[in-house]
Amino acid sequence: MQAQESRVTVQIVSHPTAYPEEVWEVNLEHISMSTEEILDELSKIAWAEGGEYPAHFVLRGQHGHHSWGASGSFGEFVLQLSSGMGGGLGVVAVQAAIKSTFEKIRKRAARxxxxxxxxxxxxxxxxxxxxxxxxxxxxxxxxxxxxxxxxxxxxxxxxxxxxxxxxxxxxxxxxxxxxxxxxxxxxxxxxxxxxxxxxxxx
Structure with missing residues (x-):
């Protein structure tokens, strides 16, 4: 299922219940990717540091419909990524991975x-x-x-x-x-x- 409008968010968090330390977000229209494909791309960010294991993360995606004046569909995809990452180069690698992932998803969306x-x-x-x-x-x-x-x-x-x-x-x-x-x-x-x-x- 593909939504007319989608919001893709990556939150760097110390804990999933806390306010984020940092948030990256992009709004896109008509992404020609399934929910599973988008979530798969986002999950790769957790491996950005190149370690044996990924950073701790929570990943969720949902679709919905609205009909209030005008009707349409929307999607929301959120990755919460642990801030307990290595400093310095680790942070740089994660930020680069976020931007790269956003650009990859954007190429599959309306311009x-x-x-x-x-x-x-x-x-x-x-x-x-x-x-x-x-x-x-x-x-x-x-x-x-x-x-x-x-x-x-x-x-x-x-x-x-x-x-x-x-x-x-x-x-x-x-x-x-x-x-x-x-x-x-x-x-x-x-x-x-x-x-x-x-x-x-x-």
């Missing part, structure tokens, strides 16, 4: 134009929405404290601070010059359980 996200303001809005989605930070609580634009690569980088003083980084960039790919992370990360996994009184 959406990056020109639809051409301004810094639009890229900043994407970054804000991703942080809101993955860290439960209200959009109004995010204050922009720094930004940088790589015009040649069409890549935007942002630094935000929330009302609690936490700092977040974000990059919004084209994937092979075609679609929008985002990377967000929490600076000075401390493992915090997501609300649905917290005990009473926490």
């Amino acid at each position: 959406d134009s990056w020109e639809n996200l051409a301004t810094e303001e639009e890229a900043q809005n994407v970054a804000r929405m991703k942080i809101n989605s993955h860290y439960d930070v209200a959009l109004d609580d995010l204050t922009l404290v720094g930004s940088d634009v790589d015009a040649q690569a069409a890549k935007y980088a942002f630094n935000f601070r929330d009302a609690q003083g936490r700092s977040f980084g974000a990059e919004v960039m084209p994937l092979e010059g075609i679609v929008c790919c985002s990377r967000i992370w929490m600076r000075n990360y401390e493992m915090t359980p997501r609300p649905e996994f917290r005990s009473e009184g926490e």
